[in-house]
Amino acid sequence: MPYAGTEIITQDKTTTSLALPWNVVLHDDPVNYMGFVTLTIRRVFGYPEAKAEKHMLEVHQLGRSIVWTGAREQAELYVHQLQSHHLTATMEKAGDDI
Amino acid sequence: MTFACRSDFSMELRNLRAEELFLFRAITAAIAEGDSFPWLADPVVGEATDAVEIRDDWENFVRPDLMAASQREVDVLIADLATAQPMAEETGDPAPVPEEDQPGDEDGDLFFATLDPGFMVEIPSAHIDAWYGALNQARLAIESRHRFSSRRVEPADLEAMSPEEQLAFWQWITFAATQEALLRCMEARFDSGS
Numbered sequence: 001m002p003y004a005g006t007e008i009i010t011q012d013k014t015t016t017s018l019a020l021p022w023n024v025v026l027h028d029d030p031v032n033y034m035g036f037v038t039l040t041i042r043r044v045f046g047y048p049e050a051k052a053e054k055h056m057l058e059v060h061q062l063g064r065s066i067v068w069t070g071a072r073e074q075a076e077l078y079v080h081q082l083q084s085h086h087l088t089a090t091m092e093k094a095g096d097d098i
Numbered sequence: 099m100t101f102a103c104r105s106d107f108s109m110e111l112r113n114l115r116a117e118e119l120f121l122f123r124a125i126t127a128a129i130a131e132g133d134s135f136p137w138l139a140d141p142v143v144g145e146a147t148d149a150v151e152i153r154d155d156w157e158n159f160v161r162p163d164l165m166a167a168s169q170r171e172v173d174v175l176i177a178d179l180a181t182a183q184p185m186a187e188e189t190g191d192p193a194p195v196p197e198e199d200q201p202g203d204e205d206g207d208l209f210f211a212t213l214d215p216g217f218m219v220e221i222p223s224a225h226i227d228a229w230y231g232a233l234n235q236a237r238l239a240i241e242s243r244h245r246f247s248s249r250r251v252e253p254a255d256l257e258a259m260s261p262e263e264q265l266a267f268w269q270w271i272t273f274a275a276t277q278e279a280l281l282r283c284m285e286a287r288f289d290s291g292s
Binding site: 025029030031032033035036039042043072076079080083084085086088089090091092093 | 140152156235
């Protein structure tokens with residue numbers, strides 16, 4: 001029970017999460033074969049060959065490709081999987097991408 | 099050295115010469131001498147609170163896990179190499195000797211060299227990915243040290259190389275050729291749905 005003279009203030013705080021999705025970015029490297037990059041994208045993301053090849057060519061020609069966008073936990077898993085195949089992969093908040 | 103992808107997506111490395119076997123067996127040194135984990139760079143871009151959290155988790159859990167998995171790949175390759183069999187013993191069928199190298203040819207060394215069919219290593223289907231990964235690690239490490247991907251190496255350049263650099267160069271070439279064959283087998287397996 002509150003002491004006399006004290007006042008209890010109850011404050012409701014509403015936070016709305018506007019979390020941005022995350023991009024999974026695949027980077028070029030001088031060692032991995034283009035065929036291996038395509039195969040790994042197909043395996044990890046389940047993309048059809050044409051889509052995987054498009055990303056591979058983007059990596060090869062532009063140095064990087066956003067291969068997936070979505071929730072943070074899934075992005076972390078995808079980065080982990082790509083790295084386990086020795087591909088250089090990072091994640092960044094969508095909107096932060098250069 | 100020749101490669102064969104079998105119908106069950108296992109592979110055979112055939113006619114492996116002793117020096118090629120040596121290059122594979124020296125994979126551990128190749129990895130140790132370079133930056134063996136260049137693909138394990140910081141995975142998160144940005145300094146937001148969640149980026150820091152992700153980075154901490156990655157350093158504490160994911161990176162050690164990836165490094166252990168990479169070591170397992172090398173262990174698989176080394177174990178398979180230990181099963182290398184001389185091909186003559188394996189098949190009882192020495193490689194045919196070209197006519198010009200038959201006894202009586204003035205170049206006796208060539209005759210004996212040609213007679214040796216070399217070794218065979220079998221790579222089970224379940225080990226194909228590990229082999230590819232181990233060779234990838236080695237090539238990434240060699241690249242970090244010697245930058246062969248951006249160099250055109252002529253025979254005269256080889257003579258000028260140190261023994262260590264020559265070893266790295268022959269590993270680079272041999273591992274790349276092997277990876278191409280492994281990749282064809284991996285693609286065939288993936289496309290078959292196995």
